[in-house]
Amino acid sequence: MIVDFLCEQASSFLERVAAAVADAASNALSGVIEAVRTLFEGDPETRRKVAFSIAMIALSAKMAKADGIVTEKEVDAFKDIFEFPDSEAKNVARLYNLARQDVAGYEAYAERMAVLCGCGAPDCPVLTEILDGLFHIAKADGLVHENEIAFLHRIAEIFDITEEGFERIMARHVIVGHDPYKVLGIAPEADFAEIRKRYRSLVSEHHPDRLIARGVPEEFHGIANERMAALNQAYAAIEKERRAA
Numbered sequence: 001m002i003v004d005f006l007c008e009q010a011s012s013f014l015e016r017v018a019a020a021v022a023d024a025a026s027n028a029l030s031g032v033i034e035a036v037r038t039l040f041e042g043d044p045e046t047r048r049k050v051a052f053s054i055a056m057i058a059l060s061a062k063m064a065k066a067d068g069i070v071t072e073k074e075v076d077a078f079k080d081i082f083e084f085p086d087s088e089a090k091n092v093a094r095l096y097n098l099a100r101q102d103v104a105g106y107e108a109y110a111e112r113m114a115v116l117c118g119c120g121a122p123d124c125p126v127l128t129e130i131l132d133g134l135f136h137i138a139k140a141d142g143l144v145h146e147n148e149i150a151f152l153h154r155i156a157e158i159f160d161i162t163e164e165g166f167e168r169i170m171a172r173h174v175i176v177g178h179d180p181y182k183v184l185g186i187a188p189e190a191d192f193a194e195i196r197k198r199y200r201s202l203v204s205e206h207h208p209d210r211l212i213a214r215g216v217p218e219e220f221h222g223i224a225n226e227r228m229a230a231l232n233q234a235y236a237a238i239e240k241e242r243r244a245a
Helices: 013-020 025-039 044-065 072-081 086-099 106-117 125-141 146-158 163-173 180-184 192-205 208-214 218-244
Strands: none
Touching (some): 044 106, 106 125, 125 163, 125 218, 146 163, 163 218, 180 192
């Protein structure tokens, strides 16, 4: 639960942040970020975890609004990947509602969150996790709208996620011909030994222990489970294809 890594604070993180942010949507961007900076300035590890959580709350809300409507399925998908105790529900809802009033300002928000969450290198694993979670929410209503794809592509650019990295993430969520090679991010002409090596590398990279080490809160391991299933399915499909050839 989100309060597990914040329980040493005098009061819950979400309550403190919610209290620090005015109800006006115009103050949501700067208020949330400055609250994170101020409350956890002396604790960079916790600040990174907190920033990750806030990024998912705000960007998922803004992304869900990008196609013009926030559906219950998208809200439910958000709850699937972001577990929180009942005592925090009002605080999460307050921050979520602040962000989802419109998509204005999301670029500036993403830029500042990339500084708090990112490692400063292309295809940062933590920022990749955030983008993966946003895709999970986008597809919840059965269709990833073109406006949502544009939104997510822009987020990827701000996060310095390469085009190849973006295509690989999208391939796991948006079925267009269901290309297992894109899911693994490897060329179709690669030999099977190279494909197996790539698959094992991805499985190792996305192991839950690795996620924890990167500062990804446990609440988001549902995203990792979904991703692992997609990797396994892609590898199995390629293996079956190669055996039949």
